[in-house]
Structure formats: C-alpha cells, structure tokens
Amino acid sequence: MAGSTFATGRRTLARLLAPLLCLALAGCASTPLRGTGDLGVVIERASGSVQIVDNSHAQSLARVQGLGDLSHASVVFSRDARYAYVFGRDGAISKVDLLAARLVKRVEQASNSIGGAISSDGRVIAAQNYSPGGVKLFDADNLQLLSSVSTAAFGGGESKVVGLADMPGNRFAFALYDSGEIWLLDASTPSAPKVQRFEHIGKQPYDGLASSDGRYFIAGLYGEDGLALFDSWHADAGVRRILAGYGRGRQALPVYKMPHLRGWSIAGDYAFLPAIGQHEVLVADNRSWAQVATVPVLGQPVFVMAEPGGRRVWVNFAFPDNDKVQVIDVPTRQVIKTLQPGRAILHMEFTPRGDAVWLSSRDDNKLLVIDTATLTVRRTLPALEPSGIFFSSRASRMGM
Template structure:
C-alpha cells in the first residue's frame, strides 16, 4: 500500500499548482497585444507553444506599448485609455495599475530602471511613475503657445536616452523636450523648436547619440545630436530628387521605431510612398530609394543587420512581407503570411521572426534562415509584439 500523504504536503502541492508560475522561462516569453479584448497572450519561444495564461483587464489596447524591468521581474504596459499596468512576469498576472491620463500613447523606462514615463494625448504631457511603488511622482504638462493661446500639446515619440533622461516630441507645440530623470524634480533640461510642424514618432540610434522625429505629412525629419545638444536641431530631407513623388492613400503616421539602422546607413519607410529611403548615417544626406510593392508600415532590421523585413498597409499588400538585402539595396524575397500583417519582431539572435496577422487572428513564427512559417497559433485580434529583450535595449 502507498504511504499516506500528510495534509500539510497536500496543501503545499495545491498551493503550488494554484499560484506557481506557468511552465517555461521568463526570458523566452513573448507578449502579444490583443487589441479587442484588453489583454495579452503569451507565447513561450523555448517550448514553441502558446501558454494558456492570458493577462487580462489591461484597458484599451490600441497602440499599447510594453517595457520591462532589468531584472525581468515586471513588465509595464501603457494603454490608450491612460492606464499604466504592471505585469508580474513570474505569475503572468496584472500586479498593479494606475491611471496616468485620459489618453496615453507611449511609454519608456529610465536608464537606471527606477522610473516609468508615459506620454499623453489628453490632457497632454508626460507622467513620471515610480517603477517600484507605482506611485505617480510628477505630472509634466506640455504647455505651449499656439496662435497666441496657451494649450496643452499632445506628446509623442517618448524614449529613454543616455544620462538617465527621457526625450519626447510635442506634436501640437512643434518642440522636442529632454527631461532629466537623474534629478528628483524631473526638470525639462532642453526645449528645441522643430523646423517642421507636427512632430510625431521618434527614434534613437543604437548607440544613443541621435534622436530623430518624423513629421506628419512631411518629407523632413528633425535631428538632435544628444552628444552635443548645445548645437540644437537640424532638418534632414528624405525626398528623392529623381522622383516626383505623389503620396497615395492611406496616409499614416510615421512609425519611427521601425527605421532600420545598419552600418553607416539608415533605411526609412516613407509614409504614402512605395519606397524606402536610404540615408548616409554620417552626413544624414539622402543616398537612394529602394522600390517597394506598396506603402510600407514597418521596416524592421534583423539583428544580423543583413536584412530588413517590410510590412504594408492596404488590403492589396498587407498580406505580404518583403525582405530587403541591406548590401544589395533591393528586395530579395517575398513572403505571403496572412491578412493585415503589420507588426513583427525578431528574436534577439535573429533566427526567428514573430508576426501578428490581425485579420486572420493568427500569431506566426517564421524561420528567418529558411523563410518558412514554422508555427501558426490562433490569437484573437493580435497586434503589437513585445519580448523581454526590450529590457536591455536603449531608446524604447
């Protein structure tokens, strides 16, 4: 006969089954935004399976964005309804949430990991939150003067930059701000007027030197050298002088995070134009155009820097991913993956690509070496894809 188990042992086993973390390692978990359900699905890349756990009650997930603590204890998610949520990466449950605004658009974590910054459309500004306590430390109103009136500007392009600072762009105020998170009062260290109106999205080059903002319906980009902010900003023209480009619908906001910086070149997906612009990273001058099948949405660089994978808007093109060779400057392969392929992300070593097919309610895993679709999973209304490697990347 088997030995009887003690009530204490049974209680401990029950507690573990109920509360212990799901199987798989934290570093292999990939979070998929589900736009229509206010939740996150979780894919375990090590085991190549979707976890049964779903992180729920996160708010309006349109344009939701996620960052991670350096110890991979927490994930922080900002949603469109102004809710900042902290997700326990062990239990895959929401730990805490705090309202930061009526309408938020971006999130960043400071270089030291102590502060979360959230950028806001309404009422307009930046909110600084303590990453440990989830207490709001400061609201920074984006107050500017427009046509002689004082207004609150929408704030976009929020990223972390070296020196424990945040950079952001004021869409209605046409300014770039640098906020110093190394000081307890979070002062606005620099304010720069942008040469073009309506700055929107932004990026930081991989080494953290240049902050660039795109402008809505503009062929100009504003460039700020963070090593020498005293020099101010300058305008970069991304027009192709050999093309009489006529923008075609749909006109979308520029997605600066999806620019590809490879070696001494920058690859820019142009809003409403069927091309990538190639810029010289040293001079920031236009070099050439790479023709594409349609209007690009994202141009995502492989960790190898050898390829850029491009997704598209428009029903005639959004099922396709075009792959550009960064050395040859041309499309070398096309993958038909599903309907409304917008978001994709590479694994840290570049062996896999994770793709959301929104209209097909599918999450795909593509072998980046063979270009074959390895796995297809049912995920309702998938959108943004966020992996824990973001904990160690600058400018997010």
C-alpha cells in the first residue's frame, strides 16, 4: 500500500472533526483544491520511495512507498501534471498521483531499465531498457503494453538503449550504446511503431538529449571526442558529428560517473555540454554547432544545467568531486562560484522560472533549496538518500 502523510495546517481541524468524518466520510477526499504546477517528486533511491514536494513553499508534502529499486530512477509527467511516471532501475514503471499522494499502478516491464519519455500527445509512455535492450510503449492511462521494439531485431545482439527523448509528432529518438546508432521511432500508431535507423553515428553513445524545440537530438559519445547531432527538420541528411576532437589528443582522465544529458543544457544562443575525460564544459553555438569555447571546471561534469532564464549554468561532478557544484556565468563563460553544499550532490532541479534550485545530497540525506540570486541556502529538507528531483513543470516541456 502506498503510505502517505500530508503535513499541513489542516491538522487542528482534522483533530476536531476526525471522529465524525471517519464515520461519515471514510475514504472521501476532504483535501482542499489545489493545483499541481508547483509540485515535484524526489527519488529516495535506497528506500524505494518518493517524496512529493511543493516548490512554492519549499516543503515536503508526502512520501509514497513501494516503488522498488529506484537507483538511477527518472520521472516524466502526464500533461495535466497530475501524475508522475517513475522509471525504476528494476524495470518497473510506477504511476504516482501527486494530489492524492498515492501509487496508482506499477508494472514490471523489463529486468533492467534506465528511463523513459512521454509522447507529444501525452497518450504514450516509452520505456528504454538495458536488459533486455529495447523500447516498450505503454498506454499512459492504464500502463497497458502497446508494443515492443527490440534493438536486437536487426542482428548483432540486443543493444542497450540510452538517451530516449520525445520529439514532436509522437516520435521518440534514442541511441544504442552497443551498436553506435540513433533510432527515430514514430509512435503515431503506437501498436505498430515505425523505426528509422541511423548507423555509424559514433562509438558508445552514453546518453542523449532533445532540444527544447524538439528539432535536434544529440547523443554524447563515450568512445570518441565529440557528439552526434540529428536534425529532425533534415532527417535525410542523417547524423553528423559535432565538437569533434575536443580532447585534441590530450590524455583522457578517468570518468567515475557518466554525465547526463537533457534539453536543459541549451542556454540562449549556446549549448553547454559536459566533456568526457576532460574537466571541461564545452560551449557550442546552437545553430552552427561549432565549438566556441571551453570552460575549465574542477572535475568531470555530470549534469550541466542552464537556469530557465539561461543566464547561468550549474554543474555538478562525478566522484570524487561530487560534493561540489560550480556556477558558470554565461556571458563571460567563467566560473563565478564554487559551492560545497553537501556530500554526493546527485541532482539539481530549477523551480519553473528559476528563482531557486533544489539539490539532492545523497550522503547527507538532505535536499537543499538554493536562492539563485544570492547563491545562498534558503532551506534544507530531510530526505532518505535522495537522487533525482523532478518538478511538474517538465510536463509542458519537450525533451524532458
């Protein structure tokens, strides 16, 4: 059963009326109406639970339990922003009602999964899997399986799927780690999806992102210096290499955690992307995709995230530098602040318009709410080994 506790000012009233209400209205919702636009989900990776949080008042509202192995879990939202779909590492998809703070449905769909996306019409959930590799499509309402796309279908062994992102027209783009491909999946008929393959896009794509206008899909490459760019407006032109040779023959430094890519790394005219094996953030012009600068940072970047307004870019790091966060000023492309907010900072999430950023500190069991204007901590909240933080404002953004 999904446990939940709303800690609100309704307690006094509830205490007075509880005996009566229990008898008369058992099971009936007495919660006042509210919206979901400022709600979010925090993954508590080790305990298989999520917290439902309110980012207007920087408070936790409830905990929902029973979601399984949530290491490396990620979340997408229904387009009414009421439901969160949580993709667990154990291959389960859990649909959580943010308002009722309740686990609505949980399906186990693979043995090893890494994330998912929601279609542009909001009707289809796509899950990307490592084992068995492939993509499965589900009905967003009831999580019924609609179809499976095997990445082994074309021979050469099944490939792990990385970087799954939604694209306009009920399409999804993703990369194949083992076979070095990008696939474009047209799910406009979700029971019979169509695949367009792009081969030889580069060695070991480890993650991908769709630009926030849904035009571009970019896969980061582990196996070579550079990224692979797919322009969906010119699909016939195929996939081309960008930022090639950014390491320029320098010795690659060890990578103790793979970076993560998502559409947030594009700020104004530039894309800010993590280098692999170099302690740098790469800056590319987001029309020509030519490299315009590198920003030296203190470690291997993991998340490189632009504030919603695009003025600053926040970076966290792989082990052993995962207790630090750096803030890059976009116009000058300089690090302007190094924060040391807690041990194992795994994730960062901006409030919808960027007045604050929430950080998760796994090893200090806390969340930090940082004021982006003053770069000071507004509040800390307890959490059980928190990892990902996902705000419902993602519901209306492509590539999220």
